[in-house]
Amino acid sequence: MGGSALMSLWTKIVANLRWLWTSLTSMRTALFLLFFLAVASVPGSLFPQRGTSPLKVTQYLRDHPKSGAVLDKFHMFDVFASPWFAAIYLLLFVSLTGCVIPRLVIHWKELRSQPPSAPRNLSRLSAHESWSANASDVDVLDAVASDWKGRGWRVRVGDEWVAAERGYARETGNLLFHFALLFVLFSVGSGSALGAKGNVIVREGSGFANNITQYDTFAPGRMFDTSTMAPFSFQLKNFFATYQLGGMQNGAPREFHADVLVKTSPTAQAKPVRIAVNKPLRIDGSSVYLVGHGYAPEITVKDSNGKVVWKDAAVFLPQDGNFTSTGVVKAPDAVPQLGIQAFFLPTAAVDAVLGPHSTFPAPTDPMVFMSVWSGDLGLDSGVPQSVYRLDTSKMKKIGLERLHPGETYKLPKGQGSVTFDGYKEWASFSITHDPGKGWALGAGMFAIVGLSMSLLVPRRRAWLRITPTENGTILVEVAGLSKTEAPGLVAEISALAQSARTYAPEVSHGD
Amino acid sequence: MAINETFAHASNIMVYGAMTTLTGAMGAFAIALAKGRRLESIEETVARTSSSSHQTRMGATTTLERPAVSTAVTTEDGLGEGRRAGNIGMSLTWLSAIFTGMSMLFRGLSAHRLPWGNMYEFSIAAGFGVLMAYCVMSLKRDLRWLGLFIVIPVLLDLGLAITVLYTESAQLVPALNSYWLAIHVTAAIVCMGSFAVGAALSALYLVAERVELKVADGQEPGRFAALAERLPAADRLDLMAYRIHAFMFPLWTFAVIAGSIWAEAAWGRYWGWDPKETWAFITWVIYAAYLHARATAGWRGRKAAIVAIAGFAAIMFNYFIVNMYVSGLHSYSGLN
Numbered sequence: 001m002g003g004s005a006l007m008s009l010w011t012k013i014v015a016n017l018r019w020l021w022t023s024l025t026s027m028r029t030a031l032f033l034l035f036f037l038a039v040a041s042v043p044g045s046l047f048p049q050r051g052t053s054p055l056k057v058t059q060y061l062r063d064h065p066k067s068g069a070v071l072d073k074f075h076m077f078d079v080f081a082s083p084w085f086a087a088i089y090l091l092l093f094v095s096l097t098g099c100v101i102p103r104l105v106i107h108w109k110e111l112r113s114q115p116p117s118a119p120r121n122l123s124r125l126s127a128h129e130s131w132s133a134n135a136s137d138v139d140v141l142d143a144v145a146s147d148w149k150g151r152g153w154r155v156r157v158g159d160e161w162v163a164a165e166r167g168y169a170r171e172t173g174n175l176l177f178h179f180a181l182l183f184v185l186f187s188v189g190s191g192s193a194l195g196a197k198g199n200v201i202v203r204e205g206s207g208f209a210n211n212i213t214q215y216d217t218f219a220p221g222r223m224f225d226t227s228t229m230a231p232f233s234f235q236l237k238n239f240f241a242t243y244q245l246g247g248m249q250n251g252a253p254r255e256f257h258a259d260v261l262v263k264t265s266p267t268a269q270a271k272p273v274r275i276a277v278n279k280p281l282r283i284d285g286s287s288v289y290l291v292g293h294g295y296a297p298e299i300t301v302k303d304s305n306g307k308v309v310w311k312d313a314a315v316f317l318p319q320d321g322n323f324t325s326t327g328v329v330k331a332p333d334a335v336p337q338l339g340i341q342a343f344f345l346p347t348a349a350v351d352a353v354l355g356p357h358s359t360f361p362a363p364t365d366p367m368v369f370m371s372v373w374s375g376d377l378g379l380d381s382g383v384p385q386s387v388y389r390l391d392t393s394k395m396k397k398i399g400l401e402r403l404h405p406g407e408t409y410k411l412p413k414g415q416g417s418v419t420f421d422g423y424k425e426w427a428s429f430s431i432t433h434d435p436g437k438g439w440a441l442g443a444g445m446f447a448i449v450g451l452s453m454s455l456l457v458p459r460r461r462a463w464l465r466i467t468p469t470e471n472g473t474i475l476v477e478v479a480g481l482s483k484t485e486a487p488g489l490v491a492e493i494s495a496l497a498q499s500a501r502t503y504a505p506e507v508s509h510g511d
Numbered sequence: 512m513a514i515n516e517t518f519a520h521a522s523n524i525m526v527y528g529a530m531t532t533l534t535g536a537m538g539a540f541a542i543a544l545a546k547g548r549r550l551e552s553i554e555e556t557v558a559r560t561s562s563s564s565h566q567t568r569m570g571a572t573t574t575l576e577r578p579a580v581s582t583a584v585t586t587e588d589g590l591g592e593g594r595r596a597g598n599i600g601m602s603l604t605w606l607s608a609i610f611t612g613m614s615m616l617f618r619g620l621s622a623h624r625l626p627w628g629n630m631y632e633f634s635i636a637a638g639f640g641v642l643m644a645y646c647v648m649s650l651k652r653d654l655r656w657l658g659l660f661i662v663i664p665v666l667l668d669l670g671l672a673i674t675v676l677y678t679e680s681a682q683l684v685p686a687l688n689s690y691w692l693a694i695h696v697t698a699a700i701v702c703m704g705s706f707a708v709g710a711a712l713s714a715l716y717l718v719a720e721r722v723e724l725k726v727a728d729g730q731e732p733g734r735f736a737a738l739a740e741r742l743p744a745a746d747r748l749d750l751m752a753y754r755i756h757a758f759m760f761p762l763w764t765f766a767v768i769a770g771s772i773w774a775e776a777a778w779g780r781y782w783g784w785d786p787k788e789t790w791a792f793i794t795w796v797i798y799a800a801y802l803h804a805r806a807t808a809g810w811r812g813r814k815a816a817i818v819a820i821a822g823f824a825a826i827m828f829n830y831f832i833v834n835m836y837v838s839g840l841h842s843y844s845g846l847n
């Protein structure tokens with residue numbers, strides 16, 4: 001192949017790339033991408049999402065096995081983490097960057113430019129005034145120019161005219177807004193890559209230390225570094241909740257908070273702190289939020305020899321707004337092994353349709369309904385087991401019982417006993433570390449300032465022209481136009497004309 | 512603290528009061544509209560805008576500053592009845608705004624908190640927002656011709672609130688117990704009210720533009736002519752709608768940011784693509800697209816108006832469909 005053919009291929013490639021870049025960075029493309037981002041986020045609001053409600057996704061996939069699988073292929077259950085969402089997001093980012101930087105350069109030049117000279121025919125402008133004045137000794141043009149300048153206009157004096165312009169802040173604000181927007185996108189992205197988020201359930205009397213192994217679930221960002229985890233810890237002293245009693249919203253939560261003892265490091269002094277909804281604990285760049293709560297019945301299990309094989313408060317998970325809670329207890333040291341499936345009901349009721357259920361979230365009449373199993377818990381099978389589920393495939397049911405606090409269920413045939421000692425409450429905490437948060441907020445504030453300037457500052461031009469007439473007077477014209485659709489042009493031009501009249505007073509034609 | 516039932520009851524009575532005065536306002540505005548005529552005839556508008564240069568467009572800007580000229584309620588010969596009816600409508604609308612405001616006040620006094628805790632209360636607040644936006648805007652210019660298109664939706668909103676959405680006065684669920692709620696919701700209500708007026712103007716724009724285009728083409732003006740003759744010229748409707756949206760968009764941006772500050776404190780993340788947040792984002796993007804569309808020559812007018820209406824439709828979707836049918840963290844409808 002000849003060198004010239006190569007060259008022309010090269011020019012073609014360059015031309016195509018340039019075309020691609022120009023198209024990508026045009027406002028139309030950015031707008032399209034923006035619209036596309038909005039449309040792309042719609043399925044994320046209509047289908048359950050793994051990030052926020054993983055259980056609902058599992059449920060959906062079970063209910064709609066065929067369509068669910070197809071939807072899943074297209075990432076409909078993790079829209080905001082999907083490659084195509086990221087693609088739109090990144091393209092928008094590039095498009096926006098490519099379009100605002102050249103505008104910044106242009107605006108930089110414009111900021112130092114002079115207002116354009118007066119058009120030939122001022123009377124065609126939408127705001128216009130004219131009058132006759134005597135040619136005076138005062139240099140009208142200079143006087144008017146310095147007066148207008150004092151009113152915040154940028155002025156330029158010509159032979160027979162003054163040109164003025166104001167409202168450059170509009171474009172400055174517009175650029176500020178678009179740059180702030182870029183920065184918001186950047187902060188959101190980098191914050192989630194560098195940060196981490198986890199959840200943990202803590203029972204009253206127990207504690208938590210900020211260490212990956214202590215979390216129930218932990219979701220680090222792609223670039224999260226565990227060595228940045230602050231060494232704080234806390235102990236849950238007391239959880240407190242109140243509920244609406246009576247009325248249409250009976251049982252609705254009214255207040256809850258958790259009293260904890262916090263240490264910023266293992267050796268630090270413990271400090272009492274109250275964590276409530278809307279009042280997270282901020283500690284060393286991390287935030288601890290109270291996100292949920294429930295009950296943990298205290299249960300003692302003895303085996304056939306009367307030996308205590310389990311004594312602890314077991315975390316039960318609430319199933320409804322009235323805290324009908326379910327959980328299990330596993331006693332692998334009993335011979336044979338014992339397992340309990342149970343309901344904890346803070347305000348117990350039983351009926352034929354609903355079975356055992358709670359009618360109010362507060363513990364006014366707590367009760368445990370349990371079914372006790374014996375046999376092989378299956379813990380040695382090597383398959384990891386949920387602490388909230390009992391695998392009864394190799395077990396035999398040995399009885400059902402309901403207990404009030406303090407009561408004991410003696411298992412039949414001397415197989416042991418189960419005592420419901422009382423209950424504790426637990427609180428669940430969400431602990432986040434998001435270094436991009438403050439930056440995103442700051443950029444958001446700048447975006448609002450920029451936006452307000454961009455939309456509310458009027459951009460205007462005004463001119464004054466003097467024309468000598470045959471009878472020795474001069475014709476003074478003041479006119480202006482608005483480069484935007486902001487109101488108030490006529491009033492503003494008439495104020496300028498008013499000030500010009502002080503330097504070139506009107507003469508009445510009768511004189 | 513216990514609920515004060517007297518205030519709760521008074522609050523409900525105020526809603527019925529507002530519905531009564533709004534019904535009166537509806538009748539009065541209907542008469543005002545029927546008796547009104549635009550001052551610039553459709554033919555004149557067509558002649559003016561067919562030479563549509565930048566200057567004439569900006570000419571419309573100046574004309575807008577003289578409200579008596581651009582409104583349709585009265586003509587030189589038909590002065591009187593229509594204007595009187597319009598005045599009655601305006602007064603009744605102010606009264607309705609006061610009644611809904613009192614309803615909110617009493618509700619707040621009854622529950623000892625800001626009265627924005629569930630959908631019933633939001634609907635009352637939204638009705639108040641729309642009425643206030645309209646009343647405040649009408650202080651600067653004559654908007655009697657628009658009244659009918661404001662009071663009918665508000666009447667429907669209040670009716671829906673008191674029947675379907677009604678929730679007893681009660682205290683708040685803890686997540687709503689924050690001063691960011693006050694800031695976020697106040698801003699959102701002001702924006703929602705203004706965007707409702709903006710959407711009404713955009714819809715009327717579509718009517719007026721259609722008729723003007725037909726006349727410009729030399730066709731029969733069609734069945735909407737009777738309405739278009741009673742409205743300002745299309746370009747003015749467009750400009751009014753633009754100014755409302757442009758003025759409110761920064762506040763809407765602020766409302767979204769305030770919401771994310773509140774979300775950060777309540778739920779541990781400032782943005783989590785909760786359905787409600789997703790739709791707030793969609794709405795924001797649509798209005799941003801509207802502003803760009805207005806700035807892009809080929810998109811002025813009809814396309815921009817449709818985008819503005821789509822923005823309001825997204826607000827409505829967020830309000831009714833997402834609140835009631837899509838579950839998320841923002842489940843405060845108070846309905847079960």
Ligand code: HEM
Pocket residue numbers: 025026027028029030031034092095096099100174178181451454455796799802803806
């Ligand atoms: C290639 C990219 C973009 C270009 C060239 C561009 C250009 C512009 C221009 C020229 C204006 C001023 C319009 C006017 O004078 O009324 C504007 C306004 C605006 N832009 Fe963009 N824009 C771009 C991307 C975006 C993106 C991605 C957003 C995201 C939301 C955005 C949001 C806005 C908003 C809200 C306004 C309203 C403020 C105003 O009208 O002054 N823009 N943009």
